Amino acid sequence: MDQSGQKATNNSRIDSKFKYxxxxxxxxxxxxxxxxxxxxxxxxxxxxxxDTYRPRQIIRMAQIGLxxxxxxxxxLWLCASCFTCTDHCPQDVExxxxxxxxxxxAAQEGYIPNVFxxxxxxxxxxxxxxxxxxxxxxxxxxxxxxxxPRGNPENLGRILQNVHFKKLIEKRGQQ
Amino acid sequence: xxxxxxxxxxxxxxxxPYRVSSYEISARKVLQALNVELVEMPEFNxxxxxxxxxxxxxxxxxxxxxxxxxxxQNLSIxxxxxxxxxxxxxxxxxxxxxxxxxEEVNSCLKDxxxxxxxxxxxxxxxxxxxxDLGLEKIKSAVIRPLTTLKxxxxxxxxxxxxxEFSGFDDPEDPKLLKNLVEALGAECxxxxxxxECCGAPSIGVNDKICLQLARDKLNHxxxxxxxxxxxxxxxxxxxxxxxxMRIEKTFDEKYGIPVLHYPQLLGxxxxxxxxxxxxxxxxxxxxxxLNNILNEDCLNG
Numbered sequence: 001m002d003q004s005g006q007k008a009t010n011n012s013r014i015d016s017k018f019k020y021x022x023x024x025x026x027x028x029x030x031x032x033x034x035x036x037x038x039x040x041x042x043x044x045x046x047x048x049x050x051d052t053y054r055p056r057q058i059i060r061m062a063q064i065g066l067x068x069x070x071x072x073x074x075x076l077w078l079c080a081s082c083f084t085c086t087d088h089c090p091q092d093v094e095x096x097x098x099x100x101x102x103x104x105x106a107a108q109e110g111y112i113p114n115v116f117x118x119x120x121x122x123x124x125x126x127x128x129x130x131x132x133x134x135x136x137x138x139x140x141x142x143x144x145x146x147x148x149p150r151g152n153p154e155n156l157g158r159i160l161q162n163v164h165f166k167k168l169i170e171k172r173g174q175q
Numbered sequence: 176x177x178x179x180x181x182x183x184x185x186x187x188x189x190x191x192p193y194r195v196s197s198y199e200i201s202a203r204k205v206l207q208a209l210n211v212e213l214v215e216m217p218e219f220n221x222x223x224x225x226x227x228x229x230x231x232x233x234x235x236x237x238x239x240x241x242x243x244x245x246x247x248q249n250l251s252i253x254x255x256x257x258x259x260x261x262x263x264x265x266x267x268x269x270x271x272x273x274x275x276x277x278e279e280v281n282s283c284l285k286d287x288x289x290x291x292x293x294x295x296x297x298x299x300x301x302x303x304x305x306x307d308l309g310l311e312k313i314k315s316a317v318i319r320p321l322t323t324l325k326x327x328x329x330x331x332x333x334x335x336x337x338x339e340f341s342g343f344d345d346p347e348d349p350k351l352l353k354n355l356v357e358a359l360g361a362e363c364x365x366x367x368x369x370x371e372c373c374g375a376p377s378i379g380v381n382d383k384i385c386l387q388l389a390r391d392k393l394n395h396x397x398x399x400x401x402x403x404x405x406x407x408x409x410x411x412x413x414x415x416x417x418x419x420m421r422i423e424k425t426f427d428e429k430y431g432i433p434v435l436h437y438p439q440l441l442g443x444x445x446x447x448x449x450x451x452x453x454x455x456x457x458x459x460x461x462x463x464x465l466n467n468i469l470n471e472d473c474l475n476g
Binding site: 026027045046049050077078079080081082083084086087094096100101103104107112113114115116118119120123127128129130132136137139140143144145146147148149150151152153155156158159160161162163164165166 | 187189190192193194196199200203215216217218219220221225226227228229230231232233236237240269273276283284285286287332333336337338346371372374375376377378379380381383384385387388453
């Protein structure tokens with residue numbers, strides 16, 4: 001629709017410095033190299049089956065400065081991190097890493113899909129990304145496997161005390 | 176040559192002890208038979224990969240903690256999971272090259288008395304098999320050549336990409352796993368989109384799309400009439416084996432393609448008893464493949 005085209009160029013919605021924020025973060029450095037050839041989208045296995053995930057478009061939104069629109073996109077979380085786009089980019093843009101930078105910024109604004117909250121809280125509680133049932137850990141002996149090395153979540157929690165995600169989870173817990 | 180001894184620190188990661196013990200059981204059996212000693216990590220946490228999308232720094236600190244733990248043991252790390260090896264290698268290289276970032280991460284580790292010094296090497300199973308043991312050693316360990324078997328291989332993204340960090344195989348036309356399969360006497364078939372993603376990392380965000388990716392792979396693999404698909408990643412294995420019936424149901428397809436971990440295939444070729452290789456833990460029945468391999472033995476027996 002025309003309306004959405006207008007929205008895209010509405011100055012009040014544009015953060016003209018956003019591209020510099022991204023290119024100052026590790027992995028986002030080459031954002032400005034992108035000349036929109038579309039290799040990333042055409043080689044993306046997810047884009048083949050998704051109606052909404054288009055890496056080229058995401059990169060363009062980031063370049064223009066459509067900060068809020070790009071950070072609130074559900075499709076941002078569809079990337080499977082297969083790195084095909086990164087390997088194929090003729091301009092050396094680390095496309096998958098730019099998307100990771102955008103996801104990290106989105107997470108700081110509170111956009112985090114549940115699956116990542118679950119993985120993260122399991123890591124903080126057990127050290128492992130999944131809550132491995134006690135029965136499975138015990139079954140290792142019967143299967144002839146050595147004991148599972150411990151996850152030491154207490155120590156992990158201490159060294160992660162200053163990372164953003166931990167604070168975010170704690171804030172949520174207090175509410 | 177068979178007496179050459181290799182030692183690694185084994186990094187299991189989370190997915191294998193959680194859902195894919197058949198991979199660990201078979202890998203430990205074949206490595207033992209190949210005279211490879213595995214030393215357990217004193218403790219470990221998730222490699223960090225699953226948290227990279229939401230918090231890059233959390234991933235860096237988690238990976239660095241594992242690497243620092245490993246450094247204290249003075250051994251190279253061996254992983255069965257490409258996600259783990261990819262992440263640990265990437266973080267190791269990044270922190271070695273970026274002093275400021277290294278100091279930042281090390282200041283987080285301080286509390287645990289650990290420090291990342293960049294002195295540790297990380298290898299995925301197939302890299303260790305090819306680079307350290309060598310194809311000749313694998314070939315000489317084969318006592319039951321799989322000459323009647325035609326299979327397809329699937330590497331898993333993080334074995335191959337990004338090129339900058341994997342660097343031991345060609346991501347466009349990968350050869351390592353193919354060579355490892357053919358060293359066993361089996362034929363490794365070419366098929367469409369061999370190096371394409373299984374979809375697993377986006378499970379939980381949009382399952383339908385992920386299953387479509389996996390379905391595509393199974394279509395391509397069955398188009399060349401592969402008798403089995405060979406994987407070296409717990410996540411890819413879950414997509415193709417654990418989820419195969421779900422894919423069949425969702426898209427009204429019928430595949431019945433057995434999905435074996437490479438160490439299971441290797442073990443069979445080495446003459447290890449099938450019962451040692453956790454083949455019964457596979458979701459898709461592999462008795463046809465097994466009969467094909469064991470047929471000659473049975474006739475002789």
